[in-house]
Amino acid sequence: MLKIENLxxxxxxxxxxxxxxxxxxxxxxxxxxxxxxxxxxxxxxxxTKVIQPIRGNIILEKENINKLTxxxxxxxxxxVSQSSDIEFDITVEELVYMGRIPFRKKLQFFETKHDxxxxxxxxxxxxxxxxxxxxxxxxxGGERQLVYIAKALAQEPKLLILDEPTSHLDISHQVKILDLxxxxxxxxxxxxxxxxxxxxxxxxxxxxxxxLNNGILHKIGTPEEVLTYQIIEDVFKTTVVxxxxxxxxxxxxxxxxxxxxxxxxxxx
Amino acid sequence: MINKxxxxxxxWLLISLLILLIxxxxxxxxGSSGILLKDIINVLLTKRVGTVEHSIIFDIRVPRIILxxxxxxxxxxxxxxxxxxxxxxxxxxxxxxxxxxxAFAICLNILLxxxxxxxxxxxxxxxxxxxxxxxxxxxxxxxxxxxLKINQLLLTGVMISFIASSLIMFIMSxxxxxxxxxxxxxxxxxxxxxxxxxxxxxxxxxxLGYFVSYFFSVELNTFLLGEEEAIHLGINVNRVxxxxxxxxxxxxxxxxxxxxxxxxxGLVIPHLxxxxxxxxxxxxxxxxxxxxxxxxxxxxxxxxxxxxxVELPVGVITGIIGGSTFIYFLYKRxxxxx
Numbered sequence: 124m125l126k127i128e129n130l131x132x133x134x135x136x137x138x139x140x141x142x143x144x145x146x147x148x149x150x151x152x153x154x155x156x157x158x159x160x161x162x163x164x165x166x167x168x169x170x171t172k173v174i175q176p177i178r179g180n181i182i183l184e185k186e187n188i189n190k191l192t193x194x195x196x197x198x199x200x201x202x203v204s205q206s207s208d209i210e211f212d213i214t215v216e217e218l219v220y221m222g223r224i225p226f227r228k229k230l231q232f233f234e235t236k237h238d239x240x241x242x243x244x245x246x247x248x249x250x251x252x253x254x255x256x257x258x259x260x261x262x263x264g265g266e267r268q269l270v271y272i273a274k275a276l277a278q279e280p281k282l283l284i285l286d287e288p289t290s291h292l293d294i295s296h297q298v299k300i301l302d303l304x305x306x307x308x309x310x311x312x313x314x315x316x317x318x319x320x321x322x323x324x325x326x327x328x329x330x331x332x333x334x335l336n337n338g339i340l341h342k343i344g345t346p347e348e349v350l351t352y353q354i355i356e357d358v359f360k361t362t363v364v365x366x367x368x369x370x371x372x373x374x375x376x377x378x379x380x381x382x383x384x385x386x387x388x389x390x391x
Numbered sequence: 392m393i394n395k396x397x398x399x400x401x402x403w404l405l406i407s408l409l410i411l412l413i414x415x416x417x418x419x420x421x422g423s424s425g426i427l428l429k430d431i432i433n434v435l436l437t438k439r440v441g442t443v444e445h446s447i448i449f450d451i452r453v454p455r456i457i458l459x460x461x462x463x464x465x466x467x468x469x470x471x472x473x474x475x476x477x478x479x480x481x482x483x484x485x486x487x488x489x490x491x492x493x494a495f496a497i498c499l500n501i502l503l504x505x506x507x508x509x510x511x512x513x514x515x516x517x518x519x520x521x522x523x524x525x526x527x528x529x530x531x532x533x534x535x536x537x538x539l540k541i542n543q544l545l546l547t548g549v550m551i552s553f554i555a556s557s558l559i560m561f562i563m564s565x566x567x568x569x570x571x572x573x574x575x576x577x578x579x580x581x582x583x584x585x586x587x588x589x590x591x592x593x594x595x596x597x598x599l600g601y602f603v604s605y606f607f608s609v610e611l612n613t614f615l616l617g618e619e620e621a622i623h624l625g626i627n628v629n630r631v632x633x634x635x636x637x638x639x640x641x642x643x644x645x646x647x648x649x650x651x652x653x654x655x656x657g658l659v660i661p662h663l664x665x666x667x668x669x670x671x672x673x674x675x676x677x678x679x680x681x682x683x684x685x686x687x688x689x690x691x692x693x694x695x696x697x698x699x700x701v702e703l704p705v706g707v708i709t710g711i712i713g714g715s716t717f718i719y720f721l722y723k724r725x726x727x728x729x
Contacts, residue, residue, distance in 0.1 A: 193627055213616075217669075217671060224609060
């Protein structure tokens with residue numbers, strides 16, 4: 124689906140990502156993790172051609188994205204960004220309809236019946252159809268995130284990219300959103316890249332993980348391979364205990380507060 | 392849903408056109424000498440040249456109405472475009488210094504006495520050149536590696552606006568009394584323009600404004616979500632931004648060059664129409680243009696009749712009516728929202 128070859132990119136003269144190589148397979152749910160400022164969002168911006176690579180290639184379905192227009196990319200990749208406030212009143216329905224913009228023809232100003240069907244399907248799939256007449260700025264963070272996912276689904280993408288979709292949300296919404304993403308991945312065979320800060324959510328939901336550190340790909344592999352206590356300590360400079368979830372038996376990372384570590388040192 | 396939306400758009404389009412038509416009729420009837428509606432219809436149907444009514448309607452009132460339509464539409468559409476690309480509801484055509492550039496060039500023209508030779512065309516041409524010059528300066532200063540930086544554009548525009556007003560004050564302070572009077576009269580704005588060719592040109596530019604901006608209405612909708620979101624929806628943001636910025640500047644520059652600085656239209660009308668029809672640019676652009684035109688024609692009618700035969704500067708009326716109507720609608724909307 125997507126192949127990143129020797130990717131180096133950044134802003135002006137500062138390199139943010141250095142020599143990144145990996146491949147994303149069809150139907151995979153890939154998580155990107157790493158400390159703040161490690162280049163996660165920059166990687167997503169390069170994949171969607173918001174910024175140009177300094178070196179290297181990004182191949183989307185066997186085509187270099189440099190040769191694709193932004194419209195062609197938008198027909199294949201949908202992005203749920205870290206949402207920001209909108210200064211103007213826009214209803215949920217209006218926003219989700221925007222997902223059909225990449226498919227409109229020249230001089231087509233209004234949506235078609237087909238667009239309407241897809242928008243309705245997306246609103247139902249994300250369970251926000253009851254909110255469709257509400258303004259985006261009136262919604263809670265969790266509802267808003269679901270609406271942005273509905274807009275992304277209206278793009279009928281082959282690859283869905285989510286940038287920290289669960290930050291600032293309570294656990295019920297975190298689970299609701301990632302359950303939905305997993306369902307789309309399993310049932311609709313949608314390939315997904317998701318940036319996550321919470322290592323336990325990453326381990327629970329992702330097939331494979333990429334760990335970025337200072338713009339370098341530190342480790343790629345299954346959650347068991349990436350989330351070891353040495354790697355986490357090396358990259359995040361934090362002591363953790365790595366165990367398994369008693370319910371799902373997936374990797375579970377326990378944090379260890381500094382106070383406890385100091386007491387242990389004194390005892391030793 | 393789609394049919395409902397199209398019906399909604401066409402209803403508002405018809406309502407706006409109806410408002411414009413009513414205002415045009417009022418404006419044709421009212422003046423220092425009132426003409427009855429049936430006399431107007433009579434003149435329009437029979438086309439009797441040479442009568443007093445014919446001369447008042449076709450030589451005085453119709454050109455003013457056409458100019459009001461062009462200037463009102465241009466300023467409103469420019470306001471909608473700029474608020475859209477800056478994602479900032481407080482931006483208006485005069486924020487970016489384009490009008491400042493025009494005003495400075497015209498003041499300089501009056502000070503140096505260049506307008507004495509060719510009175511009719513010299514002032515608008517100098518105004519237009521001034522606005523184009525400012526447009527180029529802002530554009531070049533805000534473009535880095537071929538990308539138009541929106542925040543830089545706004546800041547540069549505001550600064551140029553300040554510099555231009557200071558220079559205008561400087562020119563006013565050293566002007567002779569008769570020049571000063573001319574400068575003040577111009578800066579207050581007026582739809583009194585004897586040159587028919589100029590009226591035709593600005594009318595054509597305003598129509599161009601309607602067409603070109605409508606062509607980018609869907610793109611402007613995506614801009615409301617932010618530039619990066621617009622890219623994710625397949626929009627060539629940089630190209631669209633450049634075209635729309637140049638278009639908005641041309642509309643503002645041409646309107647200001649002919650009619651002077653008429654405030655409030657570019658800020659208040661887009662807002663007012665937003666409150667009523669929503670933020671979808673597919674309807675917002677056209678309705679704002681038409682309502683802006685109707686608003687300016689009405690304001691001009693009031694300005695030339697309220698203390699006739701003395702004519703008030705139209706900017707005074709647009710400010711008072713525009714501001715108070717806007718507060719009223721804002722208050723009504725808050726009540727409705729609660």
